[in-house]
Amino acid sequence: MYDLIVIGGGPAGLTATVYAIRKRLNVLLLSKDLGGKTNYHLALPWIEDYQVIKGLEVVNKFRTELEYLDFARHIESVEKVEKNADHFKVTTKGKTTLEAKSVIIATGARQVRMDVPGEKQYTMKGLCYSALSYAPIFIDKSVIVIGEEDLALRSAGELATVAKEVTLVCANAKMMDSPLGKKLVAAKNVKVLSDCQVAEVKGDDYARTLVVKDSKGKLNEFHADGIFVEKALTPNTGMVKRLVDLDDQDRIIVDCACRTNVPGLFAAGDVTNGYAEQVLIAVGDGAKAALSAYDYLLPQL
Ligand SMILES: Cc1cc2nc3c(=O)[nH]c(=O)nc-3n(C[C@H](O)[C@H](O)[C@H](O)COP(=O)(O)OP(=O)(O)OC[C@H]3O[C@@H](n4cnc5c(N)ncnc54)[C@H](O)[C@@H]3O)c2cc1C
Secondary structure, X not given: OEEEEEEXXXXXXXXXXXXXXXXXXXXXXXXXXXXXXXXXXXXXXXXXXXXXXXXXXXXXXXXXXXXXXXXXXXXXXXXXXXXXXXXXXXXXXXXXXEEEEEEEEOOOEEXXXXXXXXXXXXXXXXXXXXXXXXXXXXXXXXXXXXXXOHHHHHHHHHHHOOOOEEEEEEEOHHHHOOHHHHHHHHOOOEEEEEOEEEEEEEEOOOEEEEEEEEOOOOEEEEEOOEEEEOOXXXXXXXXXXXXXXXXXXXXXXXXXXXXXXXXXXXXXXHHEOOOOOOHHHHHHHHHHHHHHHXXXXXXXX
């Protein structure tokens, strides 16, 4: 029986695992990959690496450590986590069952795809999913934001403070009625398109053009230096949905020490209801979750 199983090898899970190793816990990291979403970077001809806060130094250090310590990691998808009396049963896709006294869920959240021609080809080549990370560098650029929820509004709002021109596509009337929505409607550098559908992404080496179908079925082309798809993320919580309290967006509810409502079960990073999806926040969460798990385990060590 492990002291701790960490599920998910992104910034949160890598950090939690290395913290647990330092605390001399008998820990296993189970993940589909190492690095998680830090394996994706937006490529644009005019972006310099230093302009974006990536937080990769610490993530890459922990990842190298885990690549070396092969006994502490196993690359496989997890299907289910159950609690039996005082311990947890973790079942992998290959139907292996592992037992642990405590578990940290760090499985992140996935982007919602548009499923239109050109999306796959241009993903991370001018077409991106994290305005939160990249908006500040769009000074004097033209940019398109796609989305019908608050996240898109917020992203368009931030981009409008620096960009030459922002086109918000698929906005719904309700969100445009909020204070930020009204500000955007009145802004000279913002164009809002409602009642429309994205039809295609086009470009050369990078995404350059968004093809949008209006309510009458007419196709219109919009050109930009960058395109952001800003739709709410889907948390990877399927494996624990009957075990732990989730919020209305299916994110795991945690307290400020990354504890869930289930004793011995912790969560960290984008999979939780914590504020903002950023690498450094996930790293901090991973550290907190591991230290909380250690406190939980201490009477049994
Ligand atoms: C395109 C893009 C660019 C970004 N750029 C930046 C940036 O420049 N700076 C910044 O601070 N943030 C950036 N972010 C946000 C940042 O990447 C995330 O906030 C961060 O990676 C979250 O870390 P995490 O460990 O919580 O989740 P993730 O990085 O998503 O890692 C989740 C891990 O869980 C694993 N997993 C999922 N399901 C299972 C399962 N069933 N079984 C086993 N393993 C599973 C995955 O394989 C992965 O290893 C960006 C995000 C995107 C999408």
